[in-house]
Amino acid sequence: MIKHPRWLALLICSLLLFTAGCGNVQKEASNEGEQSPAGSPAQQSDVTLMLDWTANTNHTGLYAARDLGYYEEEGLNVSIVQPGAGGTDAMVAAGQAEFGVSYQESVTLARTQDVPLVSIAAVIQHNTSGFAAPVDRNMKTAADFEGKKYGGWGSPVEEAVMKSMMDQEGADVSKVQMINLGDADYFTAVKRDIDFAWIFYAWTGIEAELRGEPLDMIYVKDYSEALDYYTPVLVTSEDLIAQQPELVKAFMRATAKGYQYAIDQPEAAAALLSKAVPELDQELVLASQKWLSPKYQDDAARWGEQKAEVWKGYADWMFERELLDKQIEADQAFTNDFLP
Structure with a gap:
């Protein structure tokens, strides 16, 4: 299941590990990442790509790039791995993984x-997350959160987002009962403990459709442009960009091809992901992929494109709500320079 990341708690733990001695241990640059004059790789470079969560359709383009040989064509031997105990962001920042899957929320906090960390591509162009409830709870707008039980992971950002939405409708967030569910299954929780939760529709919403358990979905982006942030994103470290820019370019050329494949051929891409990760429900993967494939690029000029106003808008929103200790330089948090 794609679960909305418990990004704040996990990132704070990761940052503590990072600053306490995980260290900025960047792998030494070697001639493995050098390019021949013709632009073809001199030899294979081993690259670690760390996911944010268990594999799902957010990651299809990465598996496509690996299994269709796009990374190999660029001279990269890419290993796709699950998040480490220290968290993906900290591992990437410390050079223990060259690339990772993260979120604009956590990159923003990391920069403070x-x-x-630097975001090098938006996996999905617009925020597909929101608050979801079974239709029998009759939750059509944020005002309907009042008097209901919300199941989350105990992050300050949850209440801040909820409050900003409810304020627009004259509703009171203090009338929402907050329950920390951790990693509990959404479908079990709404039958037993809660009325609504924060989900990504591309997975949990599609699963609800397949189960015949329809949802009311209230997307956070519909309430504020600032909440239409990039989630997820691909990240790397400033050190890797400085030391091995050609490796980053090669990685992004192949990755962009992988996501283009997922955009153009959702059924084949779904089959590829199911083969790579056989424990996933094949029916869910296919339905999710069909829903998500048009949303990777959406209205952007190219897949992965990021806008400064999106980064600044969300950082300002977080700062105004005291979720950040200081402002960030938004144009340092992301780059489009490595997109083909």
Whole structure:
């Protein structure tokens, strides 16, 4: 299941590990990442790509790039791995993984802690997350959160987002009962403990459709442009960009091809992901892929494109609500320079 990331708690733990001695241990640059004059790789470079969560259709383009040989064509031997105990962001910042899957929320917080993460592509162009409830709870707008039980992971951002939405409708967030569910299954929780939760529609929403358990979905982006942030994103470290820019370019050329494949051929891409990760429900993967494929690029000029106003808008929103200790330089948090 794609679960909305418990990004704040996990990132704070990761940052503590990073600043306490995980260290900025960037792998030494070697001639493995050098390119021949013709632009073809001199030899294979081993690259670690760390996911944010268990594999799902947010990641299809990455598996496509690996299994269709796009990374190999660029001279990259890419290993796709699950998140480490220290968290993906900290591992990437410390050079223990060259690339990772993260979120604009967590990159923004990391930048305030001087953790040198940089977003190099938006996986999905618009925010597909929101608050979801079974239709029998009759929750059509944010005002309907009043008097209901919300199941989350105990992050300050949850209440801040909820409050900003409810304020627009004259509703009171203090009338929402907050329940910390951790990693509990959404479908079990709404039958037993809660009325609504924060989900990504592309997975949990599609699963609800397949189960015949329809949802009311209230997308956060519909309430504020600032909440239409990039989630997820691909990240790397400032050190890797400085030391091995050609490796980053090669990775992004192949990755962009992988996501283009997922955009153009959702059924084949779904089959590829199911083969790579056989424990996933094949029916869910296919339905999710069909829903998500048009949303990777959406209205952007190219897949992965990021806008400064999106980064600044969300950082300002977080700062105004005291979710950040200081402002960030938004144009340092992301780059489009490595997109083909």
